[in-house]
Structure formats: C-alpha cells, structure tokens
Amino acid sequence: MADSGSEEIAVIGNTDLTPSESENNLKNTMVEKGTSLLKMMEISVAEAEKRTGKNAVNMQETYTVYLIETRPVDAASEGTNPVPDSLWRRYSEFELLRNYLLVTYPFSVVPPLPEKRAEFVWHKLSADNMDPDFVERRRVGLENFLLRVASHPDLSSDKIFYSFLTEENGWKETVFETGFQAKADSRLKALNATFRVKNPDKRFAEMKHYGDELQSVISQLLRVRARAADRLYGVYKVHGNYGRVFSEWSAIEKEMGDGLQSAGHHMDAYAASVDDILEEEEHYADQLKEYLFYADALRAVCRKHELTQYELEMAAQDLTSKKQQREELATGTIRTFSLKGMTSKLFGQETPEQREAKLKMLETQIEEGEELVKERNAECEEFVKSAWVDIERFKEQKDHDLREALISYAIMQISMCKKGIQVWNNAKECFSKM
Amino acid sequence: MSASVVDNTVSSGNSSVAIPTDISGQILDLDEDDELEVFSKDTSTTQTDGSSFNASMQTSPASMINQYKFEEEEEDADTKDIFVTVDNPESHVTAIETYITYRVETKTTRSEFDSSEFEVRRRYQDFLWLKGRLEEAHPTLIVHPLPEKFVMKGMVERFNEDFIETRRRALHKFLNKIAEHPIFSSSEDFKIFLTAGSGELTSHKKQGPGFLSRMGETVKAVAAAVRGVRNRPQEFTDMQEYAEAFSQKISSLDKVTQRIVREQKEYLEELKECGPTYALWSQSEQELAEPLKNVAGCVDNCCKETEEQVKHLNDHLIPVLHEYVLCADTLKAVLRRRDNIQADFEGKTEALATKKADRDADSKVLSLAWDSLVGRSPEEVKQQKQQKLKGEIKEMRDELDKAEDRLEWANNALKTDWTRWQKVMRTDLRSAFIDTAERNVSYYEKCLAVWESFLQSQRTDAEGNGNVDSS
Numbered sequence: 090m091a092d093s094g095s096e097e098i099a100v101i102g103n104t105d106l107t108p109s110e111s112e113n114n115l116k117n118t119m120v121e122k123g124t125s126l127l128k129m130m131e132i133s134v135a136e137a138e139k140r141t142g143k144n145a146v147n148m149q150e151t152y153t154v155y156l157i158e159t160r161p162v163d164a165a166s167e168g169t170n171p172v173p174d175s176l177w178r179r180y181s182e183f184e185l186l187r188n189y190l191l192v193t194y195p196f197s198v199v200p201p202l203p204e205k206r207a208e209f210v211w212h213k214l215s216a217d218n219m220d221p222d223f224v225e226r227r228r229v230g231l232e233n234f235l236l237r238v239a240s241h242p243d244l245s246s247d248k249i250f251y252s253f254l255t256e257e258n259g260w261k262e263t264v265f266e267t268g269f270q271a272k273a274d275s276r277l278k279a280l281n282a283t284f285r286v287k288n289p290d291k292r293f294a295e296m297k298h299y300g301d302e303l304q305s306v307i308s309q310l311l312r313v314r315a316r317a318a319d320r321l322y323g324v325y326k327v328h329g330n331y332g333r334v335f336s337e338w339s340a341i342e343k344e345m346g347d348g349l350q351s352a353g354h355h356m357d358a359y360a361a362s363v364d365d366i367l368e369e370e371e372h373y374a375d376q377l378k379e380y381l382f383y384a385d386a387l388r389a390v391c392r393k394h395e396l397t398q399y400e401l402e403m404a405a406q407d408l409t410s411k412k413q414q415r416e417e418l419a420t421g422t423i424r425t426f427s428l429k430g431m432t433s434k435l436f437g438q439e440t441p442e443q444r445e446a447k448l449k450m451l452e453t454q455i456e457e458g459e460e461l462v463k464e465r466n467a468e469c470e471e472f473v474k475s476a477w478v479d480i481e482r483f484k485e486q487k488d489h490d491l492r493e494a495l496i497s498y499a500i501m502q503i504s505m506c507k508k509g510i511q512v513w514n515n516a517k518e519c520f521s522k523m
Numbered sequence: 524m525s526a527s528v529v530d531n532t533v534s535s536g537n538s539s540v541a542i543p544t545d546i547s548g549q550i551l552d553l554d555e556d557d558e559l560e561v562f563s564k565d566t567s568t569t570q571t572d573g574s575s576f577n578a579s580m581q582t583s584p585a586s587m588i589n590q591y592k593f594e595e596e597e598e599d600a601d602t603k604d605i606f607v608t609v610d611n612p613e614s615h616v617t618a619i620e621t622y623i624t625y626r627v628e629t630k631t632t633r634s635e636f637d638s639s640e641f642e643v644r645r646r647y648q649d650f651l652w653l654k655g656r657l658e659e660a661h662p663t664l665i666v667h668p669l670p671e672k673f674v675m676k677g678m679v680e681r682f683n684e685d686f687i688e689t690r691r692r693a694l695h696k697f698l699n700k701i702a703e704h705p706i707f708s709s710s711e712d713f714k715i716f717l718t719a720g721s722g723e724l725t726s727h728k729k730q731g732p733g734f735l736s737r738m739g740e741t742v743k744a745v746a747a748a749v750r751g752v753r754n755r756p757q758e759f760t761d762m763q764e765y766a767e768a769f770s771q772k773i774s775s776l777d778k779v780t781q782r783i784v785r786e787q788k789e790y791l792e793e794l795k796e797c798g799p800t801y802a803l804w805s806q807s808e809q810e811l812a813e814p815l816k817n818v819a820g821c822v823d824n825c826c827k828e829t830e831e832q833v834k835h836l837n838d839h840l841i842p843v844l845h846e847y848v849l850c851a852d853t854l855k856a857v858l859r860r861r862d863n864i865q866a867d868f869e870g871k872t873e874a875l876a877t878k879k880a881d882r883d884a885d886s887k888v889l890s891l892a893w894d895s896l897v898g899r900s901p902e903e904v905k906q907q908k909q910q911k912l913k914g915e916i917k918e919m920r921d922e923l924d925k926a927e928d929r930l931e932w933a934n935n936a937l938k939t940d941w942t943r944w945q946k947v948m949r950t951d952l953r954s955a956f957i958d959t960a961e962r963n964v965s966y967y968e969k970c971l972a973v974w975e976s977f978l979q980s981q982r983t984d985a986e987g988n989g990n991v992d993s994s
Contacts, residue, residue, distance in 0.1 A: 299807060302807040303804075303807060306800065306803055306804040306807065307804075309800050309803075310797070310800045310801070310804065313793060313796045313797050313800055314797065316793045317790060317793035317794050317797060319793075320786060320789045320790035320792075320793050320794075321790050323786040323789070323790070324783060324786040324787055324790055327779060327782050327783050327786055328783065330775075330779040330782075331776070331779055334772055334775045334776050334779060337772060337775075338769075338772040338773075338776075341765055341768045341769060341772070344949065345949055345952075345953075348953075352956070487811075488808075488810040488811055491811055492810075492811060492814055492981070495814050495815070495818055495981075496978065496981055498818070499818070499821070499974045499977045499978050499981075500974075500978070502821075502825075502970065502974045503971055503974045503975060503978070506967040506968070506970045506971035506974070507967075507971065509963065509964075509966075509967035510964050510967045510968060510971070513960045513961075513963040513964045513967070514960070514964055516956075516960045517957055517960035517961060517964065520953055520956040520957045520960055521953070521957060523949065523952070523953040523956070
C-alpha cells in the first residue's frame with residue numbers, strides 16, 4: 090500500500106529500475122507536455138468502502154471512501170504483475186482537486202465529477218447516497234473523471250493531480266499551499282463582467298448559449314427517460330401476475346395444465362428481465378449526465394473569457410480617460426464637465442507648478458496604464474487561443490462520445506427487443522401445447 | 524357423408540364472416556343421396572322432437588342421447604352450413620326512447636330455412652329474449668354469455684362508439700356460438716330470431732308459456748332451491764368446484780390484463796415525450812444533429828408500435844377473457860338449475876313414499892266412528908279410500924317418472940355440454956393467448972428493425988467518414 094514518501098513510489102512494479110530512476114522517469118514524462126499520463130500509468134477506482142469518523146465539528150459521520158489504484162503501464166506489458174499502488178480518497182477530496190483544476194486552468198473545459206446526490210431517479214432506484222447501487226455508479230463515475238483528467242493534454246501533467254493519485258497523506262495541505270483559493274474569481278466579479286462586457290468574442294458567446302441549451306435539453310431528456318423507465322418497470326412486473334395465475338389455473342385443468350404451467354414460467358422470466366434492462370439503461374443515463382455537467386464546465390470557460398475581456402476593456406477605458414485628462418490639462422480646454430474644472434473656474438486656476446505636477450502624474454499613470462492594457466490584451470488573447478483550442482477538443486470529444494452513447498442506447502434497445510421476442514416465442518409454444 | 528365444401532375461415536373474432544363463393548353449385552355436384560342424408564336427418568329430428576325445443580321434454584332420454592352423440596360427429600365432420608354476421612349499428616330515436624339496432628345477416632343452406640339469405644335488424648333486448656328462451660328450453664345446457672347490459676366502470680355512455688363496437692363484436696360472437704352449438708342451432712326461436720320481420724318477432728315473443736305458467740315454474744324452482752339437493756352425484760360436485768376455481772382464475776386474468784393495458788398506456792404517454800426531446804436537442808447540434816434526429820424518429824416509431832400493440836390487447840384478448848368470466852357465471856347457474864331439477868325429483872320421490880306409507884297405514888286403520896255416522900259400511904269406506912289413494916299414487920308416480928326423465932335428461936345434457944364447453948373454451952383461450960404472444964413477438968420484431976436501421980445508418984456514416992465503427 091503506497092503512502093506518502095517518494096521511496097514508496099519505487100514499490101510500483103519495475104524492480105529493474107532503481108527507486109530514483111523510476112521516480113525520475115514518471116516525473117519526466119509527466120512534465121513533458123503533450124504526453125498523456127495515461128500512456129505511462131494505469132489508473133482505476135477499484136473499490137468503495139464505508140467509514141465512520143469524526144468530522145470538522147467533531148460529530149460522528151459515516152462516509153464512503155474510494156480506492157484509487159495506479160500501476161505503471163510498462164510493468165503490465167513486461168509480464169510482471171505487481172501489486173498496484175493504492176490509496177483511499179473520499180468524494181470531498183475529489184471535489185477539492187476539481188476546484189483546484191478549475192482555478193488553475195481556467196481555459197480548460199474541466200471534466201465533471203459524478204453527481205453529489207442522485208437526481209433524475211426513477212422509483213426503484215434509491216436516492217440514498219449510501220445505497221450500494223448508487224455508490225457503485227459513483228465509483229465508476231469517479232474513475233471516469235480521473236481518466237478524463239489523465240487524458241487531457243493540459244490537466245494530465247499537473248503535479249497536484251499526480252500527487253492526488255499517489256500521495257495519501259498531506260495532499261490536502263499541498264493543495265492549500267498552492268494558494269489557489271485566493272486566485273479564484275468571486276462570483277460577483279464574474280457576474281458583473283457578464284453583464285457589463287461590451288465586446289466578447291462571438292464564438293464564446295455562442296458557446297455559452299450552446300452550453301445553456303445543452304444543459305436544458307439533457308435535463309429534460311433525463312427526466313422524461315426516468316419517468317418512462319418507471320412505467321416500463323410496471324408493465325413488465327405486472328406480467329409476473331400471469332405467471333402466478335397460470336400456475337394456479339393449471340392445477341384445475343387436465344389437458345391445458347402443462348402448457349399453462351410452462352407458459353407461466355416464461356411470464357415470470359419476462360417480468361424479471363426488466364431489472365437488467367433498466368440497469369443497463371442507467372449507464373446510458375450516466376453518460377448523458379456527464380455531458381450535462383460538462384455543459385457547466387463549458388460555460389465556466391466562457392464566463393472566464395468574459396471576465397478577462399471585461400478587465401481588458403476596463404483597463405482600456407481607464408487608459409483612454411487618463412489620456413483625455415492629459416489632453417485637457419495640456420490644452421487647457423475642458424471638454425468634459427468635471428467638478429475640478431468647475432471649482433477651478435470658481436476659485437481660480439491652478440498654478441503652473443500644480444499643473445506640471447499633475448501632468449507628470451498623469452504621464453506615469455498613462456505609462457502604467459498602457460503596460461496594463463498590453464498585459465491584459467496579451468492575457469485575453471492567450472486565453473482565447475488556449476480556451477478555443479480546448480473547446481474545439483471538447484466539441485470533438487463530445488460529438489464522438491455522445492454518438493457512441495446513442496449507438497449503445499440503440500444496442501440496448503435491440504437487446505431488449507431480442508429478449509422480448511425470445512420470451513414470447515417460448516410462451517407461444519407453450520400456449521400451443523395447451 | 525357430405526364433403527367439406529365450406530371454407531372454414533370463420534372465427535368468432537372476425538367482424539365479417541368469410542362466405543364461400545358459390546355453395547349452391549358445389550352442393551349440386553354432390554351425390555343426391557348424400558345431400559338428402561345430411562339434411563333429412565336434421566329435419567327428422569326437428570319433426571319428431573319439435574316439441575323438445577319448447578318447454579317440456581317428451582322424448583325418452585335414450586333417444587336424446589343418441590341424437591346428441593350424432594350431432595357431435597356431425598360437428599366434427601367440419602361442415603358449416605350457416606353463417607351469421609352482426610354489423611352496421613344504427614341508432615333509432617322514438618318519442619319514448621333512443622336505442623341501437625344491429626344488422627343481423629344470415630347465409631345458410633339449411634333446408635328448414637325458407638331462403639338462403641336473410642337480413643334483419645335486432646336490438647339488444649331481442650338478443651336477451653333469445654338467450655332467455657334458450658335457457659328456458661335447455662336449463663342445463665351452457666349458453667354463451669351476452670355482453671353486459673351496462674358497464675359500471677368508467678361511466679361508459681350507451682352510445683359511445685367504442686362501447687357500441689365492443690358490444691357489436693360480442694353479439695356477433697354470441698350468435699356464432701349459438702349457431703355452432705349442436706342443439707341450439709336447430710332451435711325454432713333461433714331461426715325466428717334470424718329470419719323474422721320485426722312485427723313477426725314481436726308477435727312470436729308474445730307466444731310461449733304465459734306469465735302465470737312462467738310464474739309457476741319460478742315458484743317451483745325457488746321451492747326446489749330452498750329444499751336443496753340431498754344426494755348430489757360426485758361428478759357434479761366436482762364440476763361445481765371446477766366452476767368456482769375457473770371463475771376465480773379467469774377473473775384474475777381479466778384483471779391482470781386490464782392492468783397491463785393501463786400500465787402500457789401510461790408508458791406510452793411518457794415515451795411520447797422522448798422523441799420530441801431528442802429532436803429539440805438536434806437543433807442545437809451540428810455533427811450530432813443527424814444521429815439525434817434519427818433517434819427521435821426511432822423513438823416515435825416505437826411509440827406507434829406500442830400504441831398498436833395496446834389496441835390489439837384491448838380489442839382481442841380482453842374481450843375473450845371477459846366473455847369467459849361471464850361463462851364462469853353461466854356454469855354456476857347451469858349447475859344450480861340441475862340441482863333444482865334433482866331437488867324437485869327428490870321431493871316428489873319423498874312425497875310418493877309418504878303417500879304410499881299413508882296407503883299402507885290406512886289399510887289397517889278403520890275409522891269406524893265417522894263412517895258409521897255417515898252411514899257407510901266400513902268395507903265400502905275402506906274401498907273408497909283405497910281407490911282414492913291408488914289414483915293419487917298413480918298420478919304421483921307419473922309425475923315422478925316425468926321428473927326422473929327430466930333429471931336424467933338434464934344430467935346427460937349437462938355432462939355432454941360440459942365436455943363440449945371445455946373443448947370450446949380450451950380452443951378459444953388457447954388461440955387468444957397464442958394470438959397475443961404472436962402480436963407481442965411482432966411488436967418486438969418491428970421495434971428491433973427500427974433500431975437496427977438506426978445502427979445501420981450510423982455504420983454507413985462512420986464508414987463514409989473514414990472510420991469503421993465496430994459496434
């Protein structure tokens with residue numbers, strides 16, 4: 090079991106390498122951008138367990154922890170099958186990791202976590218966070234999250250992410266030490282920017298709108314699907330009653346008895362088959378949910394653009410007004426109404442020395458302002474460039490993944506139909522023997 | 524025997540009956556003797572046993588049994604010489620009431636019918652009358668049930684289209700079941716029902732046992748029912764148990780099927796919203812637009828299939844199950860009537876025994892006192908009394924014989940008809956369930972095709988784009 094401490098990393102797999110060599114290898118390849126972490130390391134969330142402990146306010150609580158296992162890819166291919174490195178994490182730590190990534194890589198569409206609470210449930214599915222089915226689906230979702238991050242060109246090389254996977258103790262402190270929380274934009278600031286920005290990049294505005302639509306339509310789809318699943322469950326289960334009545338009826342019939350009895354068994358099988366069918370459909374729902382939450386991440390990137398754009402605009406505006414002031418001061422004309430102007434008119438002009446001093450100050454401010462505008466402009470451009478690259482990458486990923494999801498949905502439906510055909514053909518045969 | 528010239532595609536579920544195109548020509552091709560054999564046997568029974576199709580039975584049980592057995596073979600020979608259709612409901616408005624009549628069309632080659640085609644209009648009351656007549660004439664035969672007078676559930680209007688159609692189908696089945704029954708189909712009342720003009724029918728209805736005699740029969744029946752049957756043969760007790768159990772099971776099946784229809788309808792309601800949601804989504808997408816629209820189309824198609832499947836269940840399985848729920852009640856009623864006939868016989872047996880005991884006792888007692896008062900000699904009195912008792916006993920003996928005949932006839936008729944009914948029930952229910960299973964298979968096959976075409980379209984798309992999808 091891997092703990093903190095770099096020596097432990099050597100325990101993973103390849104015993105041909107010395108501990109330091111192995112460590113270097115991993116870290117080097119990580120540091121190289123563009124090489125996906127996944128090419129180096131297998132990651133999985135293997136298990137879930139219940140724990141009890143004292144929480145922040147010293148109260149007993151029960152929570153679930155998930156076992157993260159990592160294993161170097163080389164080791165597996167070399168035929169040795171080492172014990173994987175593993176550590177336990179709870180959901181809140183995943184959230185912390187994601188928040189860190191959101192702040193540190195604002196231009197990336199950061200993969201979403203599986204939902205905190207079960208939503209869009211149909212009746213048989215429990216909304217209880219402790220329910221084993223929910224925990225299992227969450228385990229899969231968390232693994233998916235880690236794999237998404239690990240295959241992201243930018244996020245995969247992050248050190249904090251790496252230590253999340255490998256260092257059990259002290260990881261939290263390390264994250265806080267990065268001071269990412271301070272860098273987070275306040276909600277208010279972001280909202281303000283959204284309302285006031287004048288010239289956001291059209292593409293980002295469209296993307297944000299798309300994000301809204303995507304979220305709305307997927308929510309609707311999930312809701313409708315859950316209700317339909319509920320009803321379908323009812324239809325299948327009622328057929329189980331046929332099984333019972335046929336069986337009872339067969340007891341009083343002579344020639345019809347056998348046919349009825351065996352038909353009844355098929356009805357029971359039909360009723361039971363819906364459980365598997367709906368479980369599979371739940372996977373489809375999870376795939377949709379991932380993109381429901383991705384929509385949020387997409388919108389976050391767009392909002393960040395609005396913010397950087399807005400700050401640029403603010404800086405530019407500020408610069409313009411300062412330049413104007415200088416001009417006014419230099420030429421003595423007052424084009425704009427200002428209290429200073431009025432008071433100076435009323436109480437007398439400034440002395441030439443005062444004017445000189447003011448001009449000098451303005452010049453400095455203008456210089457600084459120009460630097461700021463240049464900086465912000467560069468930031469903005471940089472952001473737009475990187476963000477758009479990731480958005481394009483995301484679009485391709487989304488189109489691919491959702492198309493695959495639709496295909497798998499069709500396959501599920503086909504499988505369901507095939508089962509139905511088989512059961513009813515069997516039943517028909519039994520009825521013929523009645 | 525006559526060859527099978529008739530196309531036997533009639534099933535009780537069809538609303539129109541397949542009529543062989545040219546019966547007359549084919550029949551003439553037969554050996555004259557054969558044709559006569561078939562129909563003369565029919566007419567002979569009608570002539571000699573004409574009265575048996577009314578209230579009282581005068582033939583011996585033995586000959587009845589023979590006729591019955593013969594009729595069964597007749598049936599098995601698969602000749603159908605009468606086709607009845609019920610269709611074309613029309614509403615009639617009079618000053619007093621509004622009611623619906625149905626067209627009843629008969630096509631037959633039977634010689635006791637004056638013509639080969641008849642068309643009359645009948646209302647529900649007329650069907651009720653016919654059923655009543657058949658039950659009166661044959662208390663221990665099983666008459667197929669009529670659709671109910673009212674439907675309590677859901678406040679169905681009498682003139683609601685679905686209600687009328689359901690009733691029409693049930694009436695059609697009713698007449699066909701009568702026509703297929705070896706005894707009922709030769710009933711005079713049945714013939715009149717099929718052929719008489721409305722005036723003729725009304726006047727015929729007025730004939731038959733008068734009100735008072737009917738009351739008398741009812742009183743007797745009630746008395747018998749109250750007395751109860753003492754020595755019911757085991758086989759009838761078994762039938763009773765079967766009837767109870769069958770009634771429960773078939774009612775359960777009816778309820779289960781209705782529940783399935785309800786659940787399916789609710790499922791359909793939800794499913795109807797899925798397609799449009801996918802379509803809506805496709806409007807926001809570019810690459811995904813086409814597959815999403817495709818999926819929307821698939822879901823909509825599945826909706827249509829589901830709708831048809833529900834309709835089929837409603838129109839085919841549910842009516843059959845419902846009919847047999849009513850049949851179960853008929854079985855119980857028939858058994859009760861048989862019991863009453865036996866109770867009546869037992870009662871008369873007792874009465875006769877009592878009278879005989881009286882006679883034997885009387886012969887020993889000499890009530891000298893009164894008789895000497897009246898001025899008759901003891902010997903005379905004794906003679907007179909004995910004569911009187913002898914007369915009474917003879918009457919009672921005759922009544923008892925009739926009752927015994929009636930009982931034996933009733934028992935045999937019931938036994939034979941019970942077996943016949945079970946065969947018919949088995950056939951009907953088996954084919955109804957097979958039909959349902961086939962329909963379900965077809966439903967799933969259609970949905971399967973819908974989704975497979977989607978997969979196909981995605982594969983060709985992928986290949987077009989240079990990737991090969993390995994799904």
